Amino acid sequence: MKDREIEKLIQEEAAREKKVVNLIASENFASSDVLEALGSVFTNKYAEGYPGSRYYGGTVVADKLENAVRRRALRLFHLSPDDWSVNVQPYSGSPANFAIYLALVPPGEKIMGMSLAMGGHLTHGQRVSVTGKLWSQIPYGVSQKTETLDYVEIAKIAKREKPAIIVTGYTAYPRIIDFGKFRKIADSVGAILMVDMSHFAGLVAGGGYPTPFKYADVVMTTTHKTLRGPRGAMIFSRKIKVNSKLTIAEAIDKAVFPGLQGGPHLNAIAAIGVALREAAKPEFKRYAKQVIKNAKVLAEELKKLGWRIISDGTDTHLVLVDTMSRGIGGKEAAEKLERAGIIVNKNTIPYDIRKPTDPSGIRIGTPAATTRGMKEGDMKKLAAKIDKVLGDK
Ligand code: DSN
Secondary structure, rough: OOOOOHHHHHHHHHHHHHEEEOOOOOOOOOHHHHHHHHHHHHHOOOOOOOOOOEEEOHHHHHHHHHHHHHHHHOOOOOOOOOOOOOOOOOOOHHHHHHHHHHHOOOOEEEEEEOOOHHHHOOOHHOOOHHHHHHEEEEOOOOOOOOEEHHHHHHHHHHHHHOOOOOEHHHHHHOOOOHHHHHHHHHHHHHHHHHHEEOOOHHHHHHOOOOOOOOOOEEEEEOOOOOOOOOOOOEEEEEEEEEOOEHHHHHHHHHHHHHHHHHHHHOHHHHHHOOOOOOOOOOHHHHHHHHHHHHHHHHHHHHHHOOOEEEOOOOOOOOOEEEEEHOOOOOHHHHHHHHHHOEEOEEEEOOOOOOOOOOOEEEEEEEEHHHHOOHHHHHHHHHHHHHHHHHHHO
């Protein structure tokens, strides 16, 4: 690279990534093929519109690319193109969620989503996000006793509030979600059911987590977390009518472009395609299962060492640790671990009495470490190291 300054920073970041153990639950290591596609000539091309209907010339190859990636996306999740459509253009998860609401929820209507502090996401209608300004969030959380979803309570809130859309799929929830129960709740109030599977899409693809497609109307996922692709997102939608004119899929396509975005990032779309093919391979199934096994071992070992684990364990790729159970705040815990070469993020825990900038816990995830080849034995060592680092005065 001729740009020495940026080249040096890229090398510095590569060295940092090699040196540390990455336990950020939402990060991963994309393959060299994904990186190659991301750095390809597709970055040069504008292709506003959709295949067969673009606003620029020279889009013959772009059309082939986008169609191929859409096919791969549907195939990976065993979806028939007769029933489902997928939009692979969203730049990332936040604009994708925004586009879904733009398409399906009239301004001022209610989005029922888990509150951020309980494990939801900003774009599930949180007030500081535009999704909580143009729409109003009806928050729900987890049971204080079990720290898991309380479907009876969620059903009550839905009945009382009659939201236009119910969002499930979270950023800090370590347990399996019962999508069937959410479907029943949504049907009981005539709401659309949206699943944000960004965190566990790779686990669904690898057969380690239940598929939401049997129950959801719309499924959004980012592509760079457990799915191990580039930064980007996809929206899957059912081809059912949302109003007298449009299907959900058509409304979402319009909302993504021209509603919200301009030209798609074709280089990212190419890299998503590469990741989707990788995720269809048998070794990805093994990977997804190992991610979960590793998280379970990490949770169990930390428990044995006296750390309180939210919901008493995990079914997924992430473990939420109540660091205050051993008298250390989440901020200090994350900083201490970083100094020891272990990267996690501070995180609120359900019913946290501390503030989000210095909450009561940390979130630990195994997707990136598993990509690097770590197994159960490494998790035991990691738990011991975490315990030692956090225990040292
Ligand atoms: N920031 C992501 C996470 O860490 O879960 C969600 O967008």
